[in-house]
Amino acid sequence: MKPNIKDIARLAGVSSTTVSRVLNNRGYISIQTREKVQKAIKKLNYHPNDLARSLYHKHTYFIGLIFPTTANPFFGELVSDIENECASQGYKVFLCNSLGRADKEIKYLNMLQRNQVDGIIVGAHNRNIPEYRQANLPIVAIDRYLSNKIPVISSDNFLGGKLATNWLLEQGCRNIIHICGPHELETPANRRRDGYEEVMRSAGKKPIIYELAEMLPDNRTDVVRRVFTEQPEVDGIFASDDLIAATVLSESKKYRRLNCNHIKVVGYDGTETVRTCLPQLTTIEQPIHQIAWEAVRILLSQINGEFQSSDNEILLPIKLVVGTP
Amino acid sequence: MKPNIKDIARLAGVSSTTVSRVLNNRGYISIQTREKVQKAIKKLNYHPNDLARSLYHKHTYFIGLIFPTTANPFFGELVSDIENECASQGYKVFLCNSLGRADKEIKYLNMLQRNQVDGIIVGAHNRNIPEYRQANLPIVAIDRYLSNKIPVISSDNFLGGKLATNWLLEQGCRNIIHICGPHELETPANRRRDGYEEVMRSAGKKPIIYELAEMLPDNRTDVVRRVFTEQPEVDGIFASDDLIAATVLSESKKYRRLNCNHIKVVGYDGTETVRTCLPQLTTIEQPIHQIAWEAVRILLSQINGEFQSSDNEILLPIKLVVGTP
């Protein structure tokens, strides 16, 4: 059986109050007693039960992370950065992969509340989920509006869309198409599309948009192929994430064999992984470290009751990274 | 303040024992009472405190995941799959990114024990850490020997190394070099290198191995460049993971401008992400879903006291995936 504080007290020949005092550095403790206790702790390989502690203190140092999936390199990097930042501040994270399913998301939210998390960081992409508003809990959203009380961290999606489209124009593209992920209401990421539309209209061109039904690999290929067959004149594509852009590149290679068109592509996210695999891809780089850092900072400020309403909406800068030739 | 079971009892006009009976479906409860209680739960947005429950039952349904980082697509996909499988069995996961640092790993192990996890899945890559043996806890390791009592899940690294090297030989490569990650003791992943060495020796060739000092992007580029300058005759590279392989590809593109060598490359892992970005890369595909599934299955069998010693070492099949032309 796992030892408890009484076992330690017995072995060290002291009271459990004294053990608690050693563990928490409170009150007077002689060096001899401290050492006796620490020796007993080592000997029995004792680990104080943090659940009991948390129960008493009503503070768990748990944080819930709800994201679509760490299998996507953008979320994989973001979650890794968030977890690091949390760990360095003494918080532990529950990972929840919602897989784009609203029902999973609601179940996770419920689970996190039952487990008394101190706060939640949400980057999942589902339709409006009212449960977030009722959850009377510190929450931070990444690239998503949950309610007007829940702070949002975004990077400058609108500017990103504009920069991407402008770059394609500068490269001499005449027929630029935008391919984006499944459309959701009130997602700041939709502003990428707005940026694209604005630049297109300013240039006197008609925006053409293709939308994925779901965020699946097969789906990406299907849509990209449809673009190539339905839009034979296309010479520029702005993809709303790098994996779609990668699919465009590989499909266009096959296509190019039949057709000598050159197609310029711009992606979105600029993760380390995709930059390593496809350095030739031009992309809009999101400041992942900064997003993670701000999300944790704002969540902890809520948890510690120091939230500034100026932090209710954070817009971080993006950067166009031109691919290596 | 958050409501507790007594608040629900008071509002529903019943005793807290009755509320507990409703929550746990025990004993006799009339439909009317059940409805009164459920209405009170909804009204107060009550979430039973699972920490208190866990404390009493000595069972948390928590599982700790210790991995290098979800920023690496292999671990990102693996962690996502593991989390999914856990969630579908009612378990919640703590995510721990050790970042290849043994000190972090030990701290995480400690933290997980203090938080009474029911078990741990370790995929981190550090030197021998004796703390795992003392931790009197169900543990499963992925591609790593922790102790003879801790079951290991691996894919067939030795065969992978052989298949990769053989393929390069079949492609007509004469000077095949192996680049691998930082070398650790007793890691089954080192068998990839053994497979390479065996095939090379059988072919009467001398194995040449370059090793990364650390798993960092800059490091990869440095080593790859060193290979190109120090081994001008190289025409085949077996990289021990896809990101190294990707770096070889992109560096060789630059190199090819100065030198008309063609270099064939084989990577390792075959993640969805890298397959999407670099479908032309030949690679050894690890069965990520299966690894995740087996890891969870074996961990839960330990937790439920149904562990079969035949599961002490699981070897899963790998597959050579030839890149698209």
Added chain:
DNA sequence: TTACATATGTCAATCGGTTGTCATATAATT
């Protein structure tokens, strides 16, 4: 009428710590 199933309540112990209050004892200071 007796027996049993159904329905609910009271009460206390338990899980593993934390913390405040009091008591007590030794040692160091004034």
Added chain:
DNA sequence: AATTATATGACAACCGATTGACATATGTAA
């Protein structure tokens, strides 16, 4: 000698639930 700082223990309440034992109602079936 009186005061104060140091060191430890005993005890109980508390955090929020679970559970078993026991009491006490009904309602229903034998």
